[in-house]
Amino acid sequence: MSTQRTRPLGRRLAAASVATTAVALLAAAPSASAAPNPTGPVKGLAGKCIDVASGNSANGTPIQLYDCNSSAAQQINLNADGTLRVLGKCLDVTQSGTANGTTIQLWDCNGTGAQQWIHTPGQDFVNPQSNKCLDVANNNSANGTRLHIWDCVGVSSQKWTPPAHPRTYRRTVVYYQTQYNGGTYVSPLGLTNNNTRVTDVIVAAIHLNSPTQVHLNDHPPSDARFQQMWRDLAAMQAKGVRVLGMVGGAAQGSFQRLDTDFNTYYPILKNIITTYKLDGVDLDVEEYMSLAGIERVIRALRADFGPNFVITLAPVATALYGGGNLSGFNYEQLYRDVGSQISWFNGQFYNGWGYMGTPANYQSIINRGLIPAQKVVAGMLSNPGNGGSGYIDIPTAKSTVSGLVGTHQSFGGAASWEYFNSLPGNTGAPWQWAAELSSAMGR
CATH class of the missing domain: 2.80.10.50 (Trefoil (Acidic Fibroblast Growth Factor, subunit A))
Structure with missing residues (x-):
């Protein structure tokens, strides 16, 4: 319910x-x-x-x-x-x-x-x-x-020949879950209206509850409350921003269902992607799922939606450097098996699972010599109220990110959890976080 x-x-x-x-x-x-x-x-x-x-x-x-x-x-x-x-x-x-x-x-x-x-x-x-x-x-x-x-x-x-494809690193990624704050609609358009250079907006969170019930947070994605949101996101796509849907998160069940009843639930996920014209999905597996199960989902998405479709995962950062994990499967083995089909990882460097106050935890991932920097996006809390611990203020975050760009020209990028109250602008100007981090990456 x-x-x-x-x-x-x-x-x-x-x-x-x-x-x-x-x-x-x-x-x-x-x-x-x-x-x-x-x-x-x-x-x-x-x-x-x-x-x-x-x-x-x-x-x-x-x-x-x-x-x-x-x-x-x-x-x-x-x-x-x-x-x-x-x-x-x-x-x-x-x-x-x-x-x-x-x-x-x-x-x-x-x-x-x-x-x-x-x-x-x-x-x-x-x-x-x-x-x-x-x-x-x-x-x-x-x-x-x-x-x-x-x-x-x-x-x-x-005569000038521009880059043929979008850059596949130094992304500015914003998670967008709070579509209503105290009953007031929170539009994501500030991200494009203020030239933040945002590359990806991830709409959270999609839940596959039953064969007949799919929710975006507490309501079906077709609910009237989301109509303006879908229009705003389409306007952002027209300006070159990719829009992804986040599946799962802390509310469990979606990935267990995809794992054990793939033939029922994968077509439902596929229909959501098609119906809402999503450019990709973010698989946030925070429950047990088998390695074979997640690989089956990734392979099916790539086969159905082609090479330009964005497939990301959102592990806690420690899972990428040999530490704690919430997903049940081993991410390094996953990368060995299907790494070429994964666009990047939105690592969660907060809540005790990693830290972006210094480059050390990010560097720990790269030092293992398996997952390259261009496929590791550093996820951070954009407001201390959005998590239990690990919030990094803007000056510190910018310092760490700019240092990583200096070390890794193909630094994967930065992601915020989440949009509506992002500092330094808070609810009045939440787009400022993206603008500040884009600048820190030289974008």
Whole structure:
């Protein structure tokens, strides 16, 4: 029977139930949000890359052409808001100039027209404010040649190939379970309206209660109370944010049913994914499940939804470095068997199961030499009231995360439990946690 949801304490406690010509092309140009915040090297003249000179993140640092080298200075984020971001800042037309030859610099992201870029079908990056193209000065392919704007004329110095796929690391993940706070709807749109660079929103928690009863927390996902939520999440997907559904959590039963009666319950899960157009699922197994059972679920999801579908798991962090575990199966053996089919792990580094006040516990996972950093997302409490222990304040969290990025260029990312009261903004501006951690990761 459905019960009123209570606030998580020791664990994730869910309900027991569950140019004129160039400008003319812009309307037809594919948006940067066609994939979730694609990030990586942008290649141009002579196969060289857009680069921040000397990897310097200071305002005014020149943007140049340079040999591609996979450094952070060349990880260009095609953000859904039309900006090109790198090292936590934006590619900017100096002093908002519109004349041919105005140079490109790195600058704090400020929402001005000097920082807007649209990638056209002709492979140009057009700045709509000036109606000019991103161009390599004098068609010179030497390392260190400055980038500037110039009339769009279709030459090779104006052709750019952006990353083909979204970056598979440094994710900003937000769990979203409290859809109503004191009877007031909590919209997730603040995450996209405020340019937080969020990559993934995980809606919690789905419970497979019986062959005829599925709940999202205390109500069926089709309940009228969720209609606005599904519309808001679809709007976020249109801006390039992936939306996942979290299955399970502290309310037990869903995975026991998938384990022992797969043929009944897996089609129900599959129908939820299809009906609500989810981009993935987060399997939060906090009850006994057999290794064979969880592998069967993962293999079926991958077979049914294809290579781009996101499949994550949410183990307590200790389970990834040889310590305590809540799931019944061994995560390292799971990774050996089906690791290629798992997108990443949202490790729970709190409530005594791990700690993000220092890099030590995260590093313990990587030191085992099995699960790579790009597949380990560090989950943290976003408010001390959302768990029993282990809350890390924003300055400390940012320090730990930025240090891990420095150690591991492919650092998997950071996740918050949960959205509605995330600090430092609390209920008035819960999106700020995501913005702060994105900045700490250089996104």
